[in-house]
Amino acid sequence: MGQTLTEKILDDHLVEGELTPGEEIGIEIDQVLTQDTTGTMVWLQFEAMGLDEVQTEIAAQYCDHQTYQFDFKNTDDHRFLRSAAGTYGAYFSRPGNGICHNVHRENFAAPGKTMLGSDSHTPTPGGLGELAIGAGGIDVTVAMGGAPYYIEMPEVHSVRLEGELPEWATAKDVILELLRRLSVKGGVGKVLEYTGPGVETLSAPERMTITNMGTELGATSSIFPTDERTREYLEKVDREEEFVELQPDDDAEYADEIVVDLSDLEPLIAEPSMPDNVVPVREVAGQDVDQVMVGSCTNGAFADILPAAKMLEGREVNMTTEMIVAPGSKQASEMLARQGWVAEMMAAGVNFSEATCGACIGIGHVPASDSVSLRTFNRNFEGRSGIEDDNVYLCSPEVATAAAIKGEIVDPRDLADELGDLEDPGFELPEEYTGSKTDLITPDEAPDDELVKGPNIGDVPIKDALEADIDGPAILKMGDNITTDHIIPATQDILMYRSNIDKLSEFTLSRVDDTFADRAAAADGGWLVAGENYGQGSSREHAAMCPMYLGIEGVLAQSFARIHRANLFNFGLVPLLIDEDTYEQIEQGDDIAVVDDVHEGVASGKEEFTIRVNDDWEATATLDASERERAMLAAGGKLAWTKQQAEGGSGAAPADD
Structure with a gap:
């Protein structure tokens, strides 16, 4: 019997156990990432274990959640994280450089590698054929110290993609369709492996939108095979040498198969307040919209924001609606700026945010009371936006931008008919991904060689051994x-x-x-x-x-x-x-x-x-x-x-x- 792509990567990294669903396995981890709200504990635990140096091929510390540095506590955390990266041998991404998943895919994610990250959306590089898994901080600590990562062997399910996306349907609609079908519990204990002829119609960034938001299904990970579209992306980020062709065997067996005909998809939207509360956009059209946000680690790359910019060219944001772009990385902002799109969007009434997770977790751009916010993010849990009684919808950049123009939820196909001169912007990759690497400090360049702890950084709590009576x-x-x-x-x-x-x-x-x-x-x-x-x-x-x-x-x-x-x-x-x-x-x-x-x-x-x-x-x-x-x-x-x-x-x- 042949192997699935997931099984091939796991088999190549297996150090303990057998690849039998439900059995515990130990796997070698090639890369780890952590961010500023989980990273402090990761490094404090690394110190507490008496470890001296990172053992994985790549370890990267990102500062992406609390980049606004409201007071010394945030800034002290970032200073500590820079010192930890320098002391123990990790890359350090400075505050404002971008969201961990976006910066990591631009610089490090590679086919066939395994990655563990202390952030639930770590599976994003699955769109490049990397098996990436989100975990708790201490699991990342131990893996970074050189030990295997232990996990219950998941079932591998095939998501067979057929056809090709029609006009105005996007990769975001693919994952929203899966959430509509399977719910937020539908992926628990599973890896979703994308197969079928529809795969080759999607670019690597589109695939990474899908694998990023696969987390909302509860999936252990999501992964695509690699092909010429993968090679194309790696060429554009100047890492072509890291390309490896990875495909499941022809006779691979999956626990189940889900078939999605891309040709049948239409613009979808997740209503408040759960990512699986999905309906066609036309079912909720006419709802007034107070705020629109395009960006996040799901739809914050250059190619995600570009369609919004094209739709706004020569137009203005409705006076009743505020529109914010929150890029996934500074690279995306820099590229848009150098091509003139930032100025065009600003002229249309768009406000640009720093490249940060901020608004996604309720830090900045909190919606007004009794208002509606459309976001291209991955979560709309009640209160997550920063106000307890919120009304947050999740959608594609195209649907979000259409709402910003109209001032209400509208299917972009209907808006195109109404305006007469609005065309589907499509999904366009740049000729190459350019941009400064100044904000990504390599281990060799690290300015720190000892830990710097401010007064807000405490100790790691340790529980006593389990007692006989509870x-x-x-x-x-x-x-x-x-x-x-x-x-x-x-x-x-x-x-x-x-x-x-x-x-x-x-x-x-x-x-x-x-x-x-x-x-x-x-x-x-x-x-x-x-x-x-x-x-x-x-x-x-x-x-x-x-x-x-x-x-x-x-x-x-x-x-x-x-x-x-x-x-x-x-x-x-x-x-x-x-x-x-x-x-x-x-x-x-x-x-x-x-x-x-x-x-x-x-x-x-x-x-x-x-x-x-x-x-x-x-x-x-x-x-x-x-x-x-x-x-x-x-x-x-x-x-x-x-x-x-x-x-x-x-x-x-x-x-x-």
Whole structure:
């Protein structure tokens, strides 16, 4: 039997286990990336483990989330990150240089490589044939130190593309169509591998829009084969020598196949407040639009912004609508500027932002109250834009620009008919990607050789080893699809404390219950209870670290999102699965005790644990964990376990290996 492309790359990097879906495997990691809101903990954990030097082929530290540097805390984080990159041997991308995924694909992403990143949209380079996976920061730390990355072997599903996109349909509509069909849970435990004759009709940047937003399906990763379109892109970024042709075998077997006929697609839009709430644009046409944003790591490249610029040529943004362009990289801004498009867009009434994640996480360009915002971003979770009661829609740059011209949601095909002289701008790559590399500092150029820590940078919290008894109240009961934005918000007033866990923990789950942190700290232990898909969204490990710091000992949920589940193990919180009946019966405030010896059960491989609620009734809770995950949990988390393994001569590789 032949291999899928995913299996070929994994097989080439396999150091432990077998490529059987559901089995744990260990793989060698070629590249790692981290960004400024997760990177501080990555490097503090690197220091805490006693590691001396990066062991991966490429390690890159980006500053892209809090680039506006509202006060010294943000700036101190960036100074610390530059010093860490210099001290340990990583590339450093200065604030304002661009979003990690965009800058990384321009400079480092390559076919056949593996990458681990402490950001959930790390799979973006899958459009270039790189198998890239988002993970918690400590997983990146350990991989950067030279150890394998362990993950449950995902199922590989084929997304067969047929036909060719018609006018006004875009790559964004491809991934919106998949979200419409599969939902935000549809990709959990899977790698989506794109196949079929429609693949060759899409350029590499279009493919990377799709792989970027595949994260919203819950997928472990998304990947395209490589071909002449891949080579074309690598030539344009002056890295043709890194091209490798990668295709699945003709007799490769997939767990399932999803067929998308590109010819049938039309402009789509995700309504508030979930990326899978997708409908045709024409179904919501006529809705007044107050704000339009084009950009982000999903649609912020030069070729994503150019269609908007072409549509606005000779036109103006509607007086009732504000339009902002948020480029994915400074390179995109520089190229647009040198070709005159920045001036054209400014003349049309467009405001240009710095190249940053900012608005996507609620930092800057926060919508007005009771307003509608159309964005080309990848997430529209309620409150993520920076205002709790928001109305954010997700769409392509073409749909967004049409709304900016009209002042209301409109299918661009209908606007073209109305105006008479508006043509589909198409998707056009530049002759070459040019631009300064000044803001990307190589390890050899690094000006720092020791860590610089400001007063806001704290220590890494370490949990004690797992105890035999867990007994405490259900401090908070939540519903389905609780995101990491709910657990630890990423707004400007909170984000600045990502390197100060003592302070950051005060905001834990404040968007669900603003009394939670005080109640958890006073309870001396307890549980979180949740429905399905708990912890979806961002990779931020703080969403596990802060509850642990407040004394939470475990989470009872109907299901967990992949990255957050891993983070719970990484920080010593017991993730137990419960069925719907048990979830419905548990009330907030109930006392929940595990009847069994928890430490012994976890260490010995026990799967089913009995929980007793209020001494009134009992239910079964399941621990689905590998032997390695159990060992980490028993030790109190990955940091404690890795240090034990290193001291004992096994586990994470010492820095001099």
